[in-house]
Amino acid sequence: MTVHELAAACGFEYYNGKDLDAREVGGAYCCDLLSWVIGRAEEDAALVTVMSNPNVMAVAVMADLPCVILSEGVRPDTLALEKAVQNEIIVLSSQEPTYETALKIHQALESKK
Amino acid sequence: MEPIILTFDVNGDDFSVAGEASSAVKKHLKQLGFPPDLIRRVAIAMYEGEINMVIHADGGVATAEINETGVKITLADRGPGIKDVNLAMQEGYSTAPEEVRNLGFGAGMGLPNIKKYSDDLKIETELGVGTTLTIQINM
Numbered sequence: 001m002t003v004h005e006l007a008a009a010c011g012f013e014y015y016n017g018k019d020l021d022a023r024e025v026g027g028a029y030c031c032d033l034l035s036w037v038i039g040r041a042e043e044d045a046a047l048v049t050v051m052s053n054p055n056v057m058a059v060a061v062m063a064d065l066p067c068v069i070l071s072e073g074v075r076p077d078t079l080a081l082e083k084a085v086q087n088e089i090i091v092l093s094s095q096e097p098t099y100e101t102a103l104k105i106h107q108a109l110e111s112k113k
Numbered sequence: 114m115e116p117i118i119l120t121f122d123v124n125g126d127d128f129s130v131a132g133e134a135s136s137a138v139k140k141h142l143k144q145l146g147f148p149p150d151l152i153r154r155v156a157i158a159m160y161e162g163e164i165n166m167v168i169h170a171d172g173g174v175a176t177a178e179i180n181e182t183g184v185k186i187t188l189a190d191r192g193p194g195i196k197d198v199n200l201a202m203q204e205g206y207s208t209a210p211e212e213v214r215n216l217g218f219g220a221g222m223g224l225p226n227i228k229k230y231s232d233d234l235k236i237e238t239e240l241g242v243g244t245t246l247t248i249q250i251n252m
Contacts, residue, residue, distance in 0.1 A: 032217055055218070062135060
């Protein structure tokens with residue numbers, strides 16, 4: 001399932017990247033500690049976090065993650081958004097908490113199997 | 114291929130832009146056609162090292178030496194040095210300040226992550242003088 005298909009299936013909105021080519025998503029990694037994310041997230045994992053600073057985008061780039069999903073309706077700060085645009089990172093918004101967001105992702109991925 | 118050497122000044126003032134050297138090396142490796150797995154390992158290890166330089170040492174100099182067998186990254190700072198390297202290598206041990214933790218770092222995973230993604234990690238450190246990490250990542 002591509003990031004765009006996932007966004008449509010889960011009702012996530014876009015902060016950035018609606019027109020970008022989307023990679024495949026194989027799962028999710030839910031964490032706000034960025035060193036855990038960079039050390040543990042699989043390459044095809046959507047990052048679900050409430051962290052919205054520029055370092056989140058840098059971590060997404062370094063770890064080659066297909067997208068960042070900000071849960072709880074958190075908005076990216078200006079610098080983070082600039083970094084996302086500059087590095088072509090798809091940034092999505094979920095109004096729900098991290099757990100419910102991850103559940104939705106899981107259900108969407110399962111329904112595609 | 115002739116070795117390619119890239120050198121960067123890592124700015125210690127601004128945590129929010131940390132990672133520019135790692136990002137530049139990553140782009141370079143992509144252009145050179147290196148395999149994605151190697152590029153990812155280099156990017157992660159170098160980024161963690163760069164972040165450490167900004168958090169603990171007010172910046173420093175980062176060098177990446179690229180040849181056909183892999184990438185050697187050298188991160189040299191003039192920071193306070195690491196008091197106990199064995200302790201610093203343990204997951205979860207951190208001396209990072211509160212404001213850094215609030216940004217999602219300082220979880221004590223930096224050096225363990227570098228070790229995990231590299232083939233060889235050498236740490237030379239002297240209290241009050243500085244620290245140099247030499248990280249080798251092979252094809």
